[in-house]
Amino acid sequence: MLIIKEYVRLYTKIMLNNKISFLWYLVFPLILFFVYNYNWLMSGPDAYSFYFQASMFLAYITFVMSIEVTTSLISMRENGFLKMFKFVSGNKYPMIFGKIITQLSFLTLSILLFSLVISLFSLSNTADIILFIVCSLVTSLCGAIPAMFFFLVLMIFPMKQESLVTILNMLLLVFLLVTANNLAHSMSWGIILLYINPLELVRALNLLITEFITGEQYDNFSMAYILFGLILYIIIGFFGMRYMRIVSSTNRT
Numbered sequence: 593m594l595i596i597k598e599y600v601r602l603y604t605k606i607m608l609n610n611k612i613s614f615l616w617y618l619v620f621p622l623i624l625f626f627v628y629n630y631n632w633l634m635s636g637p638d639a640y641s642f643y644f645q646a647s648m649f650l651a652y653i654t655f656v657m658s659i660e661v662t663t664s665l666i667s668m669r670e671n672g673f674l675k676m677f678k679f680v681s682g683n684k685y686p687m688i689f690g691k692i693i694t695q696l697s698f699l700t701l702s703i704l705l706f707s708l709v710i711s712l713f714s715l716s717n718t719a720d721i722i723l724f725i726v727c728s729l730v731t732s733l734c735g736a737i738p739a740m741f742f743f744l745v746l747m748i749f750p751m752k753q754e755s756l757v758t759i760l761n762m763l764l765l766v767f768l769l770v771t772a773n774n775l776a777h778s779m780s781w782g783i784i785l786l787y788i789n790p791l792e793l794v795r796a797l798n799l800l801i802t803e804f805i806t807g808e809q810y811d812n813f814s815m816a817y818i819l820f821g822l823i824l825y826i827i828i829g830f831f832g833m834r835y836m837r838i839v840s841s842t843n844r845t
Contacts, residue, residue: 599690651795658739703732731801735794741829747836767791
């Protein structure tokens with residue numbers, strides 16, 4: 593545990609020095625939320641509409657912060673740090689779990705700020721604001737853990753961070769369009785979109801947990817489908833963690 597704590601401290605310093613990521617994680621979805629739901633600034637939304645729309649943006653923040661675990665590790669692999677860290681630690685797992693714990697901490701902060709801002713502008717009751725913040729934190733953390741493990745499978749492939757980020761940005765745009773238009777619910781084969789679109793799966797889990805906490809029913813996939821997807825993601829993640837590349841195949845160090 594001590595070595596993991598040291599990695600958490602190291603990754604925290606790196607995250608604090610990367611202020612551009614803060615804009616990507618928090619400010620952009622905040623602007624997008626208010627642009628997309630500008631009419632709520634004049635007249636407050638009903639609870640169903642607010643939770644349903646907010647779930648997409650919470651899923652977005654969870655998605656981009658979850659993928660950051662893998663992109664950061666790939667960047668360190670290209671610079672030779674993963675090989676050095678493995679030598680110091682004795683194995684690769686402390687540096688992976690250290691990064692996951694760090695990212696979960698920053699995710700908690702980002703979700704807390706995001707949910708606080710949008711609820712203050714959209715909800716009038718203090719109890720509703722607190723309930724929404726609690727739902728947001730619980731659902732985002734529960735969705736982030738399988739997502740972070742799932743993206744570790746990308747560590748198997750010999751790709752550079754620049755190439756991966758380019759591909760992920762294009763996929764994120766597609767995932768956003770699919771999720772925002774609820775295509776997974778309007779197509780007969782929508783269940784496939786649930787499993788190949790991490791953004792959709794995280795949002796589905798968000799709505800599922802929100803249903804348990806608030807008692808409100810949403811247009812969502814069944815619990816069995818969602819749990820199967822989460823278990824599948826975790827299994828794939830452990831496979832990726834087991835066979836991930838520590839040394840860059842392009843920059844031998």
